[in-house]
Amino acid sequence: MTRTATRSSVEPTAVRQVQAPPPAGGRGRRRLIDQARAYAFLIGGLICFALFSWYPAIRAVVIAFQKYTPGSSPEWVGTANFTQVWHDPEFAAAWRNTLVFTLLALLIGFAVPFVLALVLNELRHWKAFFRIVVYLPVMIPPVVTALLWKWFYDPGAGLANETLRFLHLPTSNWSNGTDTALISLVIVATWANLGGTVLIYLAALQSIPGELYEAAELDGASLLQRVRYVTVPQTRFVILMLMLLQIIATMQVFTEPFVITGGGPESATVTVLYLIYKYAFLYNDFGGACALSVMLLVLLGVFSAVYLRLTRSGEDDL
Amino acid sequence: MTTRTLLSPATLARPRGKAVYWTVFTGVVVLFALAFLFPVYWMVTGAMKSPDEIAQTPPTIIPKQWHLSGYTDAWDLMQLPEHLWNTVVQAAGAWAFQLVLCTAAAYALSKLKPAFGKLILGGILATLMVPAQALVVPKYLTVADLPLIHTSLLNDPLGIWLPAVANAFNLYLLKRFFDQLPRDVMEAAEIDGAGKLRTLWSIVLPMSRPVLGVVSIFALVAVWQDFLWPLMVFSDTDKQPISVALVQLSQNIQLTVLIAAMVIASIPMVAMFLVFQRHIIAGISAGSTKG
Numbered sequence: 072m073t074r075t076a077t078r079s080s081v082e083p084t085a086v087r088q089v090q091a092p093p094p095a096g097g098r099g100r101r102r103l104i105d106q107a108r109a110y111a112f113l114i115g116g117l118i119c120f121a122l123f124s125w126y127p128a129i130r131a132v133v134i135a136f137q138k139y140t141p142g143s144s145p146e147w148v149g150t151a152n153f154t155q156v157w158h159d160p161e162f163a164a165a166w167r168n169t170l171v172f173t174l175l176a177l178l179i180g181f182a183v184p185f186v187l188a189l190v191l192n193e194l195r196h197w198k199a200f201f202r203i204v205v206y207l208p209v210m211i212p213p214v215v216t217a218l219l220w221k222w223f224y225d226p227g228a229g230l231a232n233e234t235l236r237f238l239h240l241p242t243s244n245w246s247n248g249t250d251t252a253l254i255s256l257v258i259v260a261t262w263a264n265l266g267g268t269v270l271i272y273l274a275a276l277q278s279i280p281g282e283l284y285e286a287a288e289l290d291g292a293s294l295l296q297r298v299r300y301v302t303v304p305q306t307r308f309v310i311l312m313l314m315l316l317q318i319i320a321t322m323q324v325f326t327e328p329f330v331i332t333g334g335g336p337e338s339a340t341v342t343v344l345y346l347i348y349k350y351a352f353l354y355n356d357f358g359g360a361c362a363l364s365v366m367l368l369v370l371l372g373v374f375s376a377v378y379l380r381l382t383r384s385g386e387d388d389l
Numbered sequence: 390m391t392t393r394t395l396l397s398p399a400t401l402a403r404p405r406g407k408a409v410y411w412t413v414f415t416g417v418v419v420l421f422a423l424a425f426l427f428p429v430y431w432m433v434t435g436a437m438k439s440p441d442e443i444a445q446t447p448p449t450i451i452p453k454q455w456h457l458s459g460y461t462d463a464w465d466l467m468q469l470p471e472h473l474w475n476t477v478v479q480a481a482g483a484w485a486f487q488l489v490l491c492t493a494a495a496y497a498l499s500k501l502k503p504a505f506g507k508l509i510l511g512g513i514l515a516t517l518m519v520p521a522q523a524l525v526v527p528k529y530l531t532v533a534d535l536p537l538i539h540t541s542l543l544n545d546p547l548g549i550w551l552p553a554v555a556n557a558f559n560l561y562l563l564k565r566f567f568d569q570l571p572r573d574v575m576e577a578a579e580i581d582g583a584g585k586l587r588t589l590w591s592i593v594l595p596m597s598r599p600v601l602g603v604v605s606i607f608a609l610v611a612v613w614q615d616f617l618w619p620l621m622v623f624s625d626t627d628k629q630p631i632s633v634a635l636v637q638l639s640q641n642i643q644l645t646v647l648i649a650a651m652v653i654a655s656i657p658m659v660a661m662f663l664v665f666q667r668h669i670i671a672g673i674s675a676g677s678t679k680g
Binding site for chain 2: 105106108115120123124128130134141193194195196197199201204205206213214218227228230262271273276279281284297298322323326329330348360361364367368371372375379
């Protein structure tokens with residue numbers, strides 16, 4: 072009874088004091104119980120993070136300097152793993168492919184959704200239909216997408232070449248040609264992922280106040296000028312964020328080359344993550360795999376740090 | 390009222406504006422149909438063609454004869470029920486573990502002021518900077534031989550479930566949502582004698598339905614779509630989820646059967662998307678603008 076009475080008349084902080092009178096000694100125990108309770112809630116998640124995020128990160132660095140085969144005790148080898156990986160002829164190819172893949176994915180995978188979102192935002196009909204259809208490929212399991220495109224790229228009766236024949240254009244080797252394999256994979260990745268980018272970008276476009284366009288139009292700005300001087304500056308933050316996210320994601324590409332090309336032809340589509348996988352599960356060289364992981368980690372860490380810094384500062388602006 | 394966009398309503402109302410608008414509209418509809426719907430159509434109907442017809446060039450747009458045997462063969466020959474069940478078990482378990490452990494941890498970090506809470510949160514957020522795939526090999530070694538207890542989680546669904554909990558993104562999403570819940574409601578519950586667990590269960594969780602929905606969808610989709618991690622964890626063919634099984638079996642199976650299996654593997658996620666599309670699309674759009 073008294074409690075309810077105090078609750079309505081006194082401020083919450085005062086209530087707590089009334090509730091827990093601080094006799095000396097009891098307060099420390101009370102805090103200990105509170106802490107025990109807090110950690111009871113926290114512990115499950117904490118253990119999982121410790122085991123599957125923090126510990127592997129430390130271990131990657133440790134094993135990178137060891138000769139490590141599961142079952143036998145590890146041996147310190149200094150920087151031998153790094154030099155060995157460095158001299159692997161596939162090392163340069165893997166990094167080059169990953170960087171080219173990321174760059175192409177950024178050029179195609181960014182320009183296409185950007186333009187699509189701009190156009191979709193102007194359409195006044197069938198809005199829900201467009202959003203569903205553009206996001207449909209994202210929901211198809213990546214493995215199915217990869218197998219589907221492997222079939223499309225089939226040099227014989229694949230849909231890609233059949234379409235070219237239908238249009239009386241020269242056919243291509245697609246994923247089976249050394250020159251065309253990488254770009255073929257970029258097309259797959261773009262097809263599979265652009266739905267997410269389009270939706271996010273559409274949301275950003277909708278937050279642009281209409282008065283800005285009105286004012287620009289009154290000042291005589293043409294359509295392209297409005298895009299250049301209103302749309303792009305207004306969504307600059309989202310554009311930058313999406314670009315970084317995409318860089319981080321495409322630098323870790325694995326499923327497409329693994330399923331569609333198997334890294335070939337002639338290492339034309341081996342990516343860094345694929346090479347890590349090969350070191351671990353084909354060569355049974357976990358030291359080399361971890362050395363590669365550390366290199367990838369450092370590079371991606373830089374991009375991620377930039378991303379997080381940007382999103383943080385973006386939050387402050389809002 | 391709709392806000393104006395690049396084009397003003399006046400421009401669109403003019404006859405020329407109207408003509409251009411409908412041309413562009415038709416163009417986009419055709420483009421979307423060809424680029425996104427046609428490949429799916431090609432897959433669904435390809436599975437119904439006969440093995441001869443699917444290898445034929447030029448191809449037939451509509452199957453001459455509709456065979457369902459591709460689908461039934463895939464179901465039986467590729468042991469799809471088994472692999473689908475494995476996937477369901479893995480996804481459902483990962484979802485449940487994530488929901489219970491991430492929610493509890495997020496609640497503790499948000500409301501219970503644990504000692505070193507800031508440090509722990511910092512450590513969790515730091516994992517966002519360390520992209521998951523880059524650490525897949527040391528994570529595999531950890532799962533193969535857990536420290537202290539020296540148990541292997543390989544070929545065990547726990548090898549999917551427990552690492553799924555270490556999802557900083559979902560945990561942060563939950564924590565941020567809990568942070569925004571009004572403090573006085575929780576304090577009122579406590580004064581009325583509710584314990585922390587009771588407060589979480591009857592006050593916090595009912596208020597958190599939207600974020601729990603988003604986290605659930607993310608958790609389910611992530612496991613269902615994942616490939617590299619289950620490929621490493623499940624060397625045992627009988628325990629593999631559908632994504633891994635498809636790739637392993639794709640080498641030596643008839644094309645129509647494989648395509649049918651691909652269609653079947655896509656149905657659950659696509660169906661879920663079509664049912665929850667409003668929430669999923671709203672979630673993606675909302676999550677982005679707020680960072």
